[in-house]
Amino acid sequence: xxxxxxxxxxxxxxxxxxxxxxxxxxxxxxxxxxxxxxxxxxxxxxxxxxxxxxxxxxxxxxxxxxxxxxxxxxxxxx
Numbered sequence: 001x002x003x004x005x006x007x008x009x010x011x012x013x014x015x016x017x018x019x020x021x022x023x024x025x026x027x028x029x030x031x032x033x034x035x036x037x038x039x040x041x042x043x044x045x046x047x048x049x050x051x052x053x054x055x056x057x058x059x060x061x062x063x064x065x066x067x068x069x070x071x072x073x074x075x076x077x078x
């Protein structure tokens with residue numbers, strides 16, 4: 001499984017959305033992506049990609065697309 005597939009699966013599992021919804025997915029844009037859902041996602045990302053996100057990056061992780069930019073800072077190629 002590629003890193004992009006892993007990334008997508010985390011969103012699909014956490015927020016129960018369809019793959020076609022991912023590109024427009026934003027924090028607080030759906031009920032499940034609230035503050036608790038956000039922190040669960042951050043923990044899953046850290047575990048899956050074996051990284052430790054800074055507080056600034058956790059706060060900056062505001063959408064599916066922005067998340068790709070954040071992970072790139074940690075050397076995660078999607």
